[in-house]
Amino acid sequence: MSLPDPESTADVRAATATGVVGKNPDFGATLASRGLSLRRIAIHTLQINVGRRCNQACRHCHVDAAPWRTEAMDAVTFARVERWIATHRPAVVDLTGGAPELNEFFRPLVRAARAAGCRVSDRNNLTILSEPGFGDLAGFLAAHDVEVIASLPCYSAANVDRQRGNGVFERSIAGLRVLNAAGYGSRLPLHLVYNPQGPRLPGPQEELEADYREALRRDFGIEFGSLYTITNQPIARFAEDLRARGQLDDYMELLANAFNPTTVEGLMCRTTLSVGYRGEVYDCDFNQMLGLGLGDGAATDRFLWDVVPGQLEGTGIATGPHCFACTAGAGSSCTGETVSSFKIQV
Numbered sequence: 001m002s003l004p005d006p007e008s009t010a011d012v013r014a015a016t017a018t019g020v021v022g023k024n025p026d027f028g029a030t031l032a033s034r035g036l037s038l039r040r041i042a043i044h045t046l047q048i049n050v051g052r053r054c055n056q057a058c059r060h061c062h063v064d065a066a067p068w069r070t071e072a073m074d075a076v077t078f079a080r081v082e083r084w085i086a087t088h089r090p091a092v093v094d095l096t097g098g099a100p101e102l103n104e105f106f107r108p109l110v111r112a113a114r115a116a117g118c119r120v121s122d123r124n125n126l127t128i129l130s131e132p133g134f135g136d137l138a139g140f141l142a143a144h145d146v147e148v149i150a151s152l153p154c155y156s157a158a159n160v161d162r163q164r165g166n167g168v169f170e171r172s173i174a175g176l177r178v179l180n181a182a183g184y185g186s187r188l189p190l191h192l193v194y195n196p197q198g199p200r201l202p203g204p205q206e207e208l209e210a211d212y213r214e215a216l217r218r219d220f221g222i223e224f225g226s227l228y229t230i231t232n233q234p235i236a237r238f239a240e241d242l243r244a245r246g247q248l249d250d251y252m253e254l255l256a257n258a259f260n261p262t263t264v265e266g267l268m269c270r271t272t273l274s275v276g277y278r279g280e281v282y283d284c285d286f287n288q289m290l291g292l293g294l295g296d297g298a299a300t301d302r303f304l305w306d307v308v309p310g311q312l313e314g315t316g317i318a319t320g321p322h323c324f325a326c327t328a329g330a331g332s333s334c335t336g337e338t339v340s341s342f343k344i345q346v
């Protein structure tokens with residue numbers, strides 16, 4: 001039996017959204033009108049973006065990552081970040097990019113974070129596993145108990161190749177097989193990430209996860225843990241693409257009209273500290289790409305080594321219209337939906 005195309009169900013919840021916000025949405029005013037404010041609690045995750053270089057150049061990329069980007073963490077910054085991790089020992093160190101594995105300090109960061117007792121995640125694009133020189137990557141990740149969070153925006157080859165480039169689906173499946181053989185999806189954690197192809201909200205995470213599991217097991221014998229659905233952020237390459245097609249305003253309106261106040265409590269910026277390749281700090285990776293500095297959104301001149309975690313608790317978070325992508329429908333974060341079951345509250 002063939003499974004539904006995730007793209008055909010992606011818009012359903014948007015159609016039932018509240019319709020209360022309209023054009024030119026103001027995120028702060030929307031929170032205030034619901035009696036909500038966005039403040040930090042204790043830091044759980046240190047998310048480090050080690051650079052913009054990637055072996056791919058996907059259409060939806062919020063980082064504008066590509067093979068020709070040169071921004072990358074250097075040795076001095078690595079040493080300072082390593083010291084901060086050893087001192088403050090965040091529960092999770094989440095490594096992202098670009099393709100973070102391309103950075104020369106990726107493996108040293110993994111070792112340093114594991115030595116400090118942190119859980120470590122690698123945001124892995126799967127094709128990196130078949131790049132020359134990366135044949136030992138899966139073994140390295142497994143040997144250090146690194147959690148792998150892998151992008152696979154569909155179980156259909158056509159949809160993946162349209163978004164990420166020709167041949168990416170086949171290489172992604174090969175990458176998943178390598179990870180399964182190394183113990184990922186059974187004794188080690190392997191999670192997949194879905195994002196819609198275009199200006200739509202993702203379908204329900206639980207249903208999509210069941211479809212992914214069935215399709216990947218049946219067609220390729222592949223096993224994984226959870227599926228995380230992530231709403232595309234209206235920034236960087238994705239925003240440019242929508243603007244060129246005349247769809248950006250409609251997408252912003254869709255996100256704002258799907259505002260769900262129950263998502264706010266679980267927004268990742270409340271518990272995550274995002275670090276750039278120079279060591280500068282932000283409330284999230286999206287704010288990092290927009291240059292919105294930690295807390296007040298001013299141009300960032302604050303670095304990880306200036307931050308004492310306890311002092312951030314209760315402080316505000318820099319927001320903008322893009323934040324509606326995190327609060328639409330069931331919510332969106334780097335670990336998927338932020339509310340366990342979808343509820344729109346008017």
Ligand code: SF4
Nearest residue numbers: 054056058061098125
């Ligand atoms: S979406 Fe991921 S894999 Fe694609 S270009 Fe951006 S960082 Fe690379």
Ligand code: SF4
Nearest residue numbers: 269283284286323326
């Ligand atoms: S875009 Fe960043 S700051 Fe805005 S709600 Fe999402 S995680 Fe929080």
